[in-house]
Amino acid sequence: MKLNNSKKILLNLLFKNEAYRNQLQKSLKVTPSTLSYILDNLKKKGYITVLKSESETVGRPKHIIKMDKNFWKSIGIRIGRESVNLTVFNGYFEEEEKISIKLTKNDIGNENISKILEKIIKKVSSLDKIKAIGIALSGNIDKDKANSKILKLENFNPHYIIKKLLPNTIVSLLNDVEAIATEEFVKHGGKKILVINYGTGIGACFYESRGIYEKSERKIIELGHFYVGTNEKCYCGATGCLETIASDYANLKRYKFSNLKIEDFILNEELYNNDLDELRNLHKTYEKKAQEIYNESFKYLAIFLTNIFKLFNPEKIILSGEGVTKWFSNELERKIHSISNFPVSITYRGLKNNIEFGAAVDALREYILRSNL
Ligand SMILES: [Zn+2]
Incomplete structure (x- = not known):
């Protein structure tokens, strides 16, 4: 799809939240009068808002351009x-x-x-x-x-x-x-990242941004269903998936319910909400016990994360989801550093919006x- 300058401006504002006139002029390679014409047009349609910057530099005040608050x-x-x-x-x-x-x-x-x-x-x-x-x-x-x-x-x-x-x-x-x-790219400039979503399921995505105007390269990785060699049948139909041994289901099983089966758990997850809460906060009151429970999960996650790291070589690993805490993130990073000489750093994002x-x-x-x- 060919992008015209109006669309390029809007995409810039969408991903960067705001832009100065001179930044847009430089990135679009247009004359000031052409830019004025396009901006006026976008403003007339109600798409953008032009604000005067508080900080005045030498000469005229800089104009900040944003997406219109009420239109978008x-x-x-x-x-x-x-x-x-x-x-x-x-x-x-x-x-x-x-x-x-x-x-x-x-x-x-x-x-x-x-x-x-x-x-x-x-x-x-x-x-x-x-x-x-x-x-x-x-x-x-x-x-x-x-x-x-x-x-x-x-x-x-x-x-x-x-x-x-x-x-x-x-x-x-x-x-x-x-x-x-996508959030990581927009808010934190993550260009080549591996995202892990950890909870009762384990998902992953490798994301490489090619810039604002082009669709990013995204590769969904079904990490939760990578084979680990256990005998437990997974809800996906396969046997021996990572989720059977390293997800919050597995942690919960080690914590309280040794006879739990993953298919039953997935079906009746809401029955375990309180236990999951307890488990996820256990490190605050009884860290040693938490370490015992999570040890196996950290081991398997460390194995797969270091291997995926070798495949894609991301700038950073983002850890997100219901099952992770700052403690979890630090412990996992420690485990990875103990077995690998790769400079894997984990950025904890938890479960925000x-x-x-x-x-x-x-x-x-x-x-x-x-x-x-
Ligand atoms: Zn599976």
Whole structure:
């Protein structure tokens, strides 16, 4: 797709939050008058806001250009096994509204997730202003369709639900690890990163950015289902997956429920919410016990992370998800350093709003690319 200068400007603002006139002029290689013409046009359409910078340099004040706060409203949705979370962002990417619905095993599957999705979107107060919706979930995404064992989704296509509610809204569907990687690129400049999403499942994504105007190279890695050689049958159909021995399921099994089976656990996860909370906080009160429980998981994660590191050579590893804490991140890094001479550094991001943010950015990117500018 050929990008014109208007789209390039909007993509710059989307990924960088704001830009100075002279920066845009340099990156687009246009004359000041051409830039003025394009900016005036974008301003007239309500797409951008031009603000005068507080700090005046010699000569005239610098102009900061931002996406218009009220025009670019977007929604990021995260569908996880535990809950569906929705955040409404304005054009400055401030959070305007947050809605969450807890899920039980009766809420999963195509039909039920569709209903929940419709329900949560209908709760948004300023629905008519929404330009784009990004939906992130754990599973495989193939164009418009999602397949997820954990959520029992088969060829799930959320577009028609959203088209029904919001006919003119752009929808983008992505894997939750891709959404985390997108956030990392936008907020922290991560250009070549490996993202690990750790909880009851283990997901990974290698993300290499080719710059603002080009689609980044993303490689979803089904880390949770890498073979480790145990005898336990996994919910994915295979036997001996990493999740059976190194996920929060495995930690929980070592902590309290030695007879637990992964398929039962995935189906009835909500029954274990309190135990999971306890487990994830155990290091605060009883660190030695926590180390004993997590030791096996750290070992296997260290093996696979160092191997993936050798394959892709990322700048950093981002650790995110419900199952990780600062303690977890430090211990895992220590384990990796004890077995590997690679300079693997782990950046702990925990569970902030990164998935919804990344999903919303992805959807707005799609909106800009498809707009008639
Ligand atoms: Zn598996």
